Amino acid sequence: MSDLPxxxxxxxxxxxxxxxxxxxxxxxxxxxLLIYPAMASDFFLTQIGGYSLVLGMISLSLMxxxxxxxxxxxxxxxxAGAAGYVVAIFGVNNSGVHGFGWPWWVFVPxxxxxxxxxSALIGWIAVRTEGIYTIMIxxxxxxxxxxxxxxxYALFNGFPGYNGLRAPxxxxxxxxxxxxxxxxxxxxxxxxxxxxxYGARSTFGLTLQxxxxxxRRMRAIGFNVTAHKVFAWWLAGLIAGAAxxxxxxxxxxxxxxxxxxxxxxxxxxxxxxxxxxxxxxPFLGAVVVTLMQTFAIDIIGAERFNTLIGLVFLLIxxxxxxxxxxxxxxxxxxxxxxxxxxxxxxxxxxxxKGRKT
Amino acid sequence: MATNVAASRLQGTGANALELDGVGRQFGALTALxxxxxxxxxxERRAVLGSNGAGKTTLFNTITGxxxxxxxxxxxxxxxxxxxxxxxxxxRGLRRTYQISQLFTNLTVRESIYLAYRGVSRxxxxxxxxxxxxxxxxxxxxxxxAVHLDGERDKTVGTLSHGQQRQLEIALALAGAPRFIxxxxxxxxxxxxxxxxxxxxxxxLPKHIGYIIIEHDLDVALRVSEYxxxxxxxxxxxEGTPEEIENxxxxxxIYLGGGHG
Ligand SMILES: Nc1ncnc2c1ncn2[C@@H]1O[C@H](COP(=O)(O)OP(=O)(O)OP(=O)(O)O)[C@@H](O)[C@H]1O
Ligand SMILES: [Mg+2]
Numbered sequence: 001m002s003d004l005p006x007x008x009x010x011x012x013x014x015x016x017x018x019x020x021x022x023x024x025x026x027x028x029x030x031x032x033l034l035i036y037p038a039m040a041s042d043f044f045l046t047q048i049g050g051y052s053l054v055l056g057m058i059s060l061s062l063m064x065x066x067x068x069x070x071x072x073x074x075x076x077x078x079x080a081g082a083a084g085y086v087v088a089i090f091g092v093n094n095s096g097v098h099g100f101g102w103p104w105w106v107f108v109p110x111x112x113x114x115x116x117x118x119s120a121l122i123g124w125i126a127v128r129t130e131g132i133y134t135i136m137i138x139x140x141x142x143x144x145x146x147x148x149x150x151x152x153y154a155l156f157n158g159f160p161g162y163n164g165l166r167a168p169x170x171x172x173x174x175x176x177x178x179x180x181x182x183x184x185x186x187x188x189x190x191x192x193x194x195x196x197x198y199g200a201r202s203t204f205g206l207t208l209q210x211x212x213x214x215x216r217r218m219r220a221i222g223f224n225v226t227a228h229k230v231f232a233w234w235l236a237g238l239i240a241g242a243a244x245x246x247x248x249x250x251x252x253x254x255x256x257x258x259x260x261x262x263x264x265x266x267x268x269x270x271x272x273x274x275x276x277x278x279x280x281x282p283f284l285g286a287v288v289v290t291l292m293q294t295f296a297i298d299i300i301g302a303e304r305f306n307t308l309i310g311l312v313f314l315l316i317x318x319x320x321x322x323x324x325x326x327x328x329x330x331x332x333x334x335x336x337x338x339x340x341x342x343x344x345x346x347x348x349x350x351x352x353k354g355r356k357t
Numbered sequence: 358m359a360t361n362v363a364a365s366r367l368q369g370t371g372a373n374a375l376e377l378d379g380v381g382r383q384f385g386a387l388t389a390l391x392x393x394x395x396x397x398x399x400x401e402r403r404a405v406l407g408s409n410g411a412g413k414t415t416l417f418n419t420i421t422g423x424x425x426x427x428x429x430x431x432x433x434x435x436x437x438x439x440x441x442x443x444x445x446x447x448x449r450g451l452r453r454t455y456q457i458s459q460l461f462t463n464l465t466v467r468e469s470i471y472l473a474y475r476g477v478s479r480x481x482x483x484x485x486x487x488x489x490x491x492x493x494x495x496x497x498x499x500x501x502x503a504v505h506l507d508g509e510r511d512k513t514v515g516t517l518s519h520g521q522q523r524q525l526e527i528a529l530a531l532a533g534a535p536r537f538i539x540x541x542x543x544x545x546x547x548x549x550x551x552x553x554x555x556x557x558x559x560x561x562l563p564k565h566i567g568y569i570i571i572e573h574d575l576d577v578a579l580r581v582s583e584y585x586x587x588x589x590x591x592x593x594x595x596e597g598t599p600e601e602i603e604n605x606x607x608x609x610x611i612y613l614g615g616g617h618g
Binding site: 198199201202203204205206207209210213214216217218219220221222223224225228231 | 421423442443444447448452453455459460461462463464468469471472473475476477480481482483484485486487529532533
């Protein structure tokens with residue numbers, strides 16, 4: 001389901017066709033996702049397909065920070081929520097508060113821009129800490145934002161938040177209809193996924209991973225470590241912000257409940273279930289969690305649902321600290337277990353031309 | 358006294374590469390460094406000797422800013438850098454290696470040297486992949502050659518031997534345009550052959566690049582430096598040419614007396 005199985009040893013050096021560059025797994029996955037609407041009901045298209053892609057994007061923003069930068073954030077849903085509130089305030093809502101009715105092509109970029117700045121600000125606070133303290137401080141920020149939006153009526157309309165948020169109609173298409181919404185989410189998620197995959201081998205991507213490995217050495221070769229970490233948060237904010245816009249169009253509403261501690265932890269659970277080593281992980285995790293959320297509730301009831309998620313989480317972390325990605329690595333034929341480096345070499349082969357093996 | 362020799366030797370040479378005035382560093386009640394005065398001319402190659410715990414690494418840490426000194430001031434080519442952030446000092450041409458290798462175990466040799474070059478040049482925030490034709494990539498080639506790592510360019514740093522990692526430490530210090538380098542026991546743990554390699558690498562450095570090398574092995578130190586400073590208990594207690602140092606009875610006492618001279 002991903003490009004993982006491409007072993008560097010099997011790849012010929014020299015020129016490659018676009019199929020090799022893109023990776024067979026990517027092409028198959030892409031084809032499946034493109035024709036998925038022909039097979040799926042509206043429910044599966046939106047509630048499972050679209051929603052998984054949106055949650056996957058928010059988790060992807062976490063994967064970028066945690067996987068490449070070693071910074072585990074619990075505030076990604078807060079960043080997405082910031083974009084959501086901008087949409088509610090500057091677009092149209094039914095709550096009779098604000099709702100300036102600006103055109104979508106103004107408030108969508110504005111929402112993403114503000115979300116990325118919020119993310120950079122949270123990052124700027126969080127980069128002073130490391131490891132478990134980053135988790136704690138981002139959790140504190142997320143909780144503070146939750147309570148603040150709940151109590152502030154002037155800007156956030158307090159507890160009820162905003163409802164009646166509609167996706168725009170462009171080119172005669174209402175973008176919240178199942179098929180257009182699915183393709184919109186797919187396009188945005190693909191863009192974000194491809195950007196992260198490409199960016200991982202960019203100068204900044206290497207920088208971020210090197211900072212994760214050895215910040216002291218990075219300073220000693222001239223890097224301003226703090227500035228680079230904050231920049232990573234800003235980039236993650238772009239992805240989470242774009243996902244936040246889709247999220248409020250999906251829900252039709254935004255309230256403090258959207259950015260509460262539960263949803264914040266949910267994003268982390270998704271990322272860890274999926275795996276943090278490759279940008280496909282968050283999307284795998286999102287599909288699993290969304291399916292469980294949708295169907296387990298019918299089977300075991302809503303109260304027990306969190307217990308189930310918790311058990312699955314424990315099970316996966318217990319069997320494979322690298323989530324579903326790690327399971328894939330472990331059980332796929334002949335390859336056996338591979339370390340992080342081999343894995344990365346494999347992913348690098350997908351996009352890096354002219355590199356000898 | 359030997360310090361006077363140093364001073365007179367350097368008279369009339371404009372700004373020194375490095376100038377330490379009364380530099381000291383406390384760790385709580387422990388005085389790791391005190392009253393260090395040092396003048397090093399551009400292009401000069403100096404060895405620092407001293408027993409374990411003498412404060413040699415701490416001296417380097419205060420010069421690069423890994424720790425700030427608790428007293429005194431440091432000038433680099435005439436500019437006061439005492440309170441500058443580490444990366445600011447590096448961008449001014451100061452470099453260092455670490456006694457215990459500090460490397461990026463998940464990157465390749467080429468990527469590591471590329472980053473070391475990037476750190477002191479522009480486009481540090483570039484979201485594009487480095488092109489093969491990139492001048493930084495070209496420099497990564499020539500530097501890996503200079504430290505005898507040609508064959509390992511595309512190997513992951515974590516898979517290199519100890520000796521090769523020590524060579525990469527040096528490569529990271531050579532990237533960009535270094536003016537002055539601090540080598541912290543580059544020979545630690547090397548085999549005799551690797552030591553010979555190291556001496557060759559150091560002696561092949563461009564003449565304008567000065568350095569301080571910390572080295573326990575007197576033989577190595579004497580072959581790569583023209584002047585020697587001795588440290589003991591956080592203080593510089595003598596400086597001189599290699600012959601002067603070798604024949605100094607106090608030095609022999611420290612080295613033979615197990616560091617309690
Ligand atoms: N970060 C630190 N915190 C507390 N004490 C320290 C720290 N770094 C060094 N010291 C102490 O400062 C003194 C000097 O240490 P330093 O590492 O500079 O010695 P050195 O000359 O480099 O020795 P070696 O030859 O063993 O490398 C030692 O007593 C050491 O324990
Ligand atoms: Mg030392």
